[in-house]
Amino acid sequence: MRFNPARLRPGPRVGVSLLFVLAFALVSSGLSIYLRATSPMPHIAMLSDKLDAVAENGDRYDTIFLGTSRTLYHVIPDEVEAAAAEAGCPGLGVFNFGFYGMTGSEQDWILNRLLETRSPRLKRIILEPPLPEYRSVGEILTDRSRFFHGLEDVPAASRSIWSYAESAPKRVFRSGIFALGVAYDLSGVGRLSTRFFPPPGNHQPSRMNLSEDGFEALDDVATADGEARRKDFLEHIAEVSDILARYGDPSPNIEARAAYMVAKMRRIEEAGVEPVLFVSPDIMEIDRTPQTGEAVRRQAPDLKVLNFNRPDVYPDLFDTSLWHDFSHFHRAGAKRLSHKIGAELCDAQTRTRTSDLHAVR
């Protein structure tokens, strides 16, 4: 008897196949949820080191910058402290909690952790708008991705993705990436293997050099991605002025993004810590993040906003010699920006009048 395609119609075979899938899904997700809940946090390069540093040296820091690689590579704590002291605000203790590619759900998780474990000295958290979600399927297979793609991360990630200032199809794509990440985690792949067969040997995870209080200069980090970005920047450096010309162009969903950031800042405020929004210079985001900063100003006039992604106000920050690539400074650029941050932060503490000429209000 030959296989008859007609027999593929819904019937006992399909029912049995569905039962197989159901049993697989139930057992794998149940196992995954249980093992996730009972497993310690994996070591995540940079993030774990920075969490430890803040926990161990909490008494040193009253100001924490929390953001993406624009924070990591752009904010030099010593420079900020020195500039603030020069401007009349001595004694600032700054920590850079920049984390490359920080997504909205990652920022929420870290923020909760910082607020829950804060020392009495912590006075302010300076937030940079996060990224919405990873950009490719390949990124979701890492320990880091897995840790931040649990079912409990769905609300935070949804808020971040759907408030992001980009078109609806792109947001759908990012939601798909996030859903795949959650599905990968729920599949439970490797969870029992990690439990029963931990990696042998004395594998000490690589530790980040925190001698600059969390700052890392892109000049000091040699990665293939960094080199590729640099090469691309040098090849297209003539296009910088064209990109900067997009400054002020309309961008979708800006108000929603601003509301998302305001909600986060209010949460910080409710915890008794001062929130500040930091918008870093970023050539590629010139038509997006400056407007988010301005929209936050409109929606919450009482909140402080440090908006440096404004070539009309800070033309000296857009000198291409300061840039490593289209989104990141060299150390020299970071130094110049950090000096401005320190001065403006102090200014915000002492000034009462508002000014459009300054980043801080």
Add this chain to the structure above:
Amino acid sequence: MLFVEFRFLIFFAIVFALAWLLPKNGQRKTVLTVASYVFYAAWDWRFLALIWFVTGVCYVVGMRVGESSPLSDGAKRVWIAVGVTVSLAVLGLFKYFNFFADSFADLAHLMGLPAGHVTLNLVLPVGVSFYTFQAISYMVDVYRRDIRADRSLMDVSFYIAFFPQLVAGPIVRASDFIPQMESLRRWSDVDVKACAVLFLIGYIKKAGVSDNIAPYVDMMFASPGDFSALSVIGGVLLYGVQIYCDFSGYSDMAIACAGLLGYKFPPNFDSPYLSPNIQVFWRRWHISLSSWLRDYLYIPLGGNRRGAMRRDINMMTTMLLGGLWHGASFNFVIWGGLHGLALTIERTWKTHVASRFPKMGFIGPVIGVAVTFYFVNFAWIFFRAADLSEALKIARVYLTFQSEGAQTLPLPVWPLLAGLASVHALANHMKWEEVVRGLKPVPLALALGAAGAIALAFVPTGYRPFVYFQF
């Protein structure tokens, strides 16, 4: 594309659906052949030319030496010699050229002759050892008139390239496979339940057992001098488990995939670690290779028909070449030589000594299994070690139980080995296919779903290639 990868499952689902939806045998064979080339190209598309070349040679020689060929017997002998030589030359060029060139240069250097190292740095094409042996099997079987020469190039291509066995066996004989290709496979003949369970068993062996213990084995073999004697011995035994689960797991998945497409492959393993002696071990370990070597090398060499001395020489030659088949290294030759020596000693023992001892009841086979297992793992040391000096260091510890190192493997090695041995012994006595066939579809689907989920949780993140892909 590995059998344990998600993309293989997608690939297989598409091929499975396409193949069974096509009504004609020729259409199915065409789809399966094209799919096999896609599967092979997923490793490295450049080697498609090589497999096409081997297939072409195989087809042409088959037509020349077959029963219906008008050529004389002498001409047929020339053609079969050319076909086998060309196939072996392909294998030799890609697999052994560097090895023999370097060995020759070293030998010349030892003799004081000037000789430079000539190395082509050829990349070993995946599966070349397997499909060249299948090609030889086809040509020789046609020459011996065990099968008819296939007039269809597509059929020969399908036999050589059929993806379940393409890259790591089992080595399927032309006389076993070609007759299956001649008629339309019937869905009603497919034992879906047994194939599904066999695939899951293979998956668990490979991804759940072999891949999880591999890092510990690697750790011990990387610096054996650091480890205590118990850990070195445990590491060696773990390697025995690793290679068995890796290779037999692959074979199980290959047999299951072929089965789901309607084709039957012969079994490749049969509880080899429960063998009471080395001769039985070789009837149960990599059965498709050992029987291939027996039928296409040992017997043509004369087998045991020309006296004890010649038999032992034939045996040793077969085992040395069998060792060399695994890789271009003296370690593999030594591994083959050890097995050849053990087989020779065993035969001498059986012929001249064993009869002088009283029968020992069930104790005899138990001791036999223990001694065989201990020896097989001893030989694995040479198979796995990075070089001869490392192998000798480990072998010394394995035989003397003495080590200067104190480090222990961070794994409960002995309870794990005891557990796996129990499962192995239990599986040997269980007729699981019959148990599975007796199950109703609903409980079987639920059990398979749950077992699959647990198996997936045991799969380490990050795939490790199958050990036998390197051969």
